[in-house]
Amino acid sequence: MKISINxxxxxxxxxxxxLEYIPQTRIWICETxxxxxxxxxxxxxxxxxxxxxxxxVSRIRNYILDQEFKRGMDAxxxxxxxxxxxxYYEGNERFRLEKKDFLSWLYRNTFxxxxxxxxxxxxxxxxxxxxxxxxxxFCFVSVVLGPFTVHLKxxxxxxxxxxxxxxxxxxxxxxxxxxxxLRLQKFFYICDQGGSTGIKKGGxxxxxxxxxxxxxxxxxxxxxxxxxxxxxxxxSRSHSTEKMRKFDINPIIKVPIxxx
Numbered sequence: 001m002k003i004s005i006n007x008x009x010x011x012x013x014x015x016x017x018x019l020e021y022i023p024q025t026r027i028w029i030c031e032t033x034x035x036x037x038x039x040x041x042x043x044x045x046x047x048x049x050x051x052x053x054x055x056x057v058s059r060i061r062n063y064i065l066d067q068e069f070k071r072g073m074d075a076x077x078x079x080x081x082x083x084x085x086x087x088y089y090e091g092n093e094r095f096r097l098e099k100k101d102f103l104s105w106l107y108r109n110t111f112x113x114x115x116x117x118x119x120x121x122x123x124x125x126x127x128x129x130x131x132x133x134x135x136x137x138f139c140f141v142s143v144v145l146g147p148f149t150v151h152l153k154x155x156x157x158x159x160x161x162x163x164x165x166x167x168x169x170x171x172x173x174x175x176x177x178x179x180x181x182l183r184l185q186k187f188f189y190i191c192d193q194g195g196s197t198g199i200k201k202g203g204x205x206x207x208x209x210x211x212x213x214x215x216x217x218x219x220x221x222x223x224x225x226x227x228x229x230x231x232x233x234x235x236s237r238s239h240s241t242e243k244m245r246k247f248d249i250n251p252i253i254k255v256p257i258x259x260x
Contacts, residue, residue: 001074003110003150008060009081013037017192018083019044021099027081028064030054057146058158058166069153075110080147082192086123089132089186097187110150113182119154120144120174121182123189132186140180141259143171148189154178159223165216168253172224175255213249220251228254 007018008028013036018025024045029037031048038046053063061078068076086097086105097105113121122144124131146167156173158166174181220229232248 001107001111001114002072003075003077003106004068004071004073005077005079005106006064006068007079007081007083008054008057008064009037010054010060012081013040015192016041016044016081018079018081021083021085022079022102024103025079028060056160056163058160058162061146061166062157062160065151065157073153075113075150075152077106077110077148077150078146079149080191083147084190084192086148087127087188087190089129092129094129106150109182109184110152113150114152116140116180116182117178118174118180118182119152119156119178120149120171121184122149123184123187125188127188127190131188134186136260137184137186139183139185139260141175141255141257142181142183143168143175143253144181144183145171147191162216162219164213165220165251168229168251169220169223172228172253172255175257179257180259210249217249217251228256230254 004026005022005024006026006028007016009016010030011033013029013033016027019027019041026045026047027037027041028047028049030051030053032051033054034046034048047067049060049063054060064078065076085099086102088095088097109121113119118140125143125145144167149167149170156170156177159169159173162169171181217229217231221231230252232250232252
């Protein structure tokens with residue numbers, strides 16, 4: 001089985017955290033940024049895409065999927081350029097998946113996804129121990145998100161009308177068509193999305209703000225219905241301000257499919 005590992009990167013050549021953990025990652029950038037990325041990253045695998053592809057995370061991810069499947073890949077791993085590591089729980093202890101074990105873990109679970117009949121797999125969205133249910137180490141009816149996804153060859157692509165919340169939409173598309181996504185509950189990703197100063201430059205942060213996040217959630221609701229896409233109105237703490245807010249910018253997805 002041929003699998004490639006890819007990370008789109010946009011306007012942050014000095015912040016490719018993923019290469020410390022997965023040095024095999026192919027970094028996809030706009031052709032106009034090549035000089036800057038080469039200056040700060042010697043010897044890495046950089047692939048350029050035509051001007052106009054970057055600037056919308058759905059568009060660049062679709063471009064990568066199309067190019068990699070044309071190249072003969074059986075599966076395409078898409079990860080964020082700020083991925084620091086994959087973690088997991090064994091009993092009550094928390095561990096880090098060692099970088100030397102990452103490739104075998106990736107291949108093993110991609111084959112599990114193939115055997116299960118799913119076309120997409122990913123891992124838990126949250127590192128909180130309470131999100132890991134020991135009695136169900138994997139599930140089939142929950143979403144997986146952009147920081148780590150593996151796509152088996154299939155025709156589904158990101159909706160480019162969603163430059164934000166695109167990963168929620170893609171998951172619902174898969175659940176609607178294939179009736180399952182493989183999600184490994186015990187594993188989770190650690191990303192530096194906020195950056196050490198609270199706001200990380202480049203990537204989606206170039207156009208992300210709360211009004212746009214809310215607009216995208218409403219667009220998701222219009223596309224899939226408010227019974228499936230629900231606003232999380234429970235109070236949550238803002239990581240950047242350490243203040244309580246009245247809603248979470250990530251929606252709650254409730255798919256009407258029976259299963260684990």
